[in-house]
Amino acid sequence: MLFDTHAHLHDAAFDADRPAVLARARAAGVAGFLTIGTDEGTSVAAVALAAAEPDIYAAVGIHPHDASTADGTTLERLATLARAPRVVAIGEIGLDYYRDLSPRAVQRTALVAQLQLARAVGKPVLLHCREAHADLLDVCLAEGVAAVGGILHCFSGDLEVARRGLDLGLLISIAGPVTYPSARRLAEVVRALPLGRLVVETDCPYLPPQPWRGQRNEPAYLPVTAARVAELLGVPMRTVAAATSENAARLLALPPLRSGPAASPA
Ligand SMILES: [Zn+2]
Ligand SMILES: [Zn+2]
Numbered sequence: 001m002l003f004d005t006h007a008h009l010h011d012a013a014f015d016a017d018r019p020a021v022l023a024r025a026r027a028a029g030v031a032g033f034l035t036i037g038t039d040e041g042t043s044v045a046a047v048a049l050a051a052a053e054p055d056i057y058a059a060v061g062i063h064p065h066d067a068s069t070a071d072g073t074t075l076e077r078l079a080t081l082a083r084a085p086r087v088v089a090i091g092e093i094g095l096d097y098y099r100d101l102s103p104r105a106v107q108r109t110a111l112v113a114q115l116q117l118a119r120a121v122g123k124p125v126l127l128h129c130r131e132a133h134a135d136l137l138d139v140c141l142a143e144g145v146a147a148v149g150g151i152l153h154c155f156s157g158d159l160e161v162a163r164r165g166l167d168l169g170l171l172i173s174i175a176g177p178v179t180y181p182s183a184r185r186l187a188e189v190v191r192a193l194p195l196g197r198l199v200v201e202t203d204c205p206y207l208p209p210q211p212w213r214g215q216r217n218e219p220a221y222l223p224v225t226a227a228r229v230a231e232l233l234g235v236p237m238r239t240v241a242a243a244t245s246e247n248a249a250r251l252l253a254l255p256p257l258r259s260g261p262a263a264s265p266a
Pocket of ligand 2: 008
């Protein structure tokens with residue numbers, strides 16, 4: 001049983017066949033999903049999808065790409081959404097100095113505001129970071145992220161960054177790139193980390209594992225990523241599935257996961 005800690009299932013990429021995508025994932029052993037907003041509109045969509053599907057939870061936030069939209073009015077609306085019952089985290093938020101789609105100072109301001117929102121509502125954060133790890137971890141430390149916890153999603157840093165993240169109380173999330181033959185540094189990071197601090201994700205519709213590169217990603221592919229993590233750690237797949245699901249459920253304060261959530265009650 002796996003939990004997909006980072007998905008964008010409300011994305012238009014799934015509009016044509018969302019029920020089939022979810023059915024394939026459930027059949028593949030994915031027992032829960034976190035669908036994550038990246039701006040105000042997608043945060044509203046994430047909350048709506050979580051309200052309709054018992055095994056989907058929502059997160060609301062403004063992505064660093066969209067940080068320029070995080071004005072006072074938008075942040076107020078986000079704060080209202082953040083208090084909805086099936087919203088279990090604030091995200092995705094963070095810093096992206098690779099694509100720089102919003103000015104860096106604006107990205108940092110939006111990150112600080114949303115870390116403060118997370119503390120105000122007592123929910124963990126989902127952190128996106130590309131080529132900005134030093135700044136991201138500094139801001140997280142200054143804003144007391146340890147009080148709520150969080151996940152460094154689609155981890156792309158080195159071992160030193162991972163250890164700093166662990167020191168801040170964060171979990172490390174491994175995504176499809178761990179299956180790429182070129183991902184040697186990420187493989188080394190996974191081998192060095194305690195299973196008690198790892199979670200797995202798809203980031204669908206983006207970043208498919210190796211067999212599906214170039215195609216749309218979906219949660220049914222999550223077992224391939226988890227199997228690679230198990231291989232790197234030298235433990236059985238079921239051990240990785242159980243540990244990563246428990247780690248996610250603890251952080252997000254979820255009820256215990258059950259397989260076959262669509263099954264009729266006994
Ligand atoms: Zn991201
Ligand atoms: Zn994402």
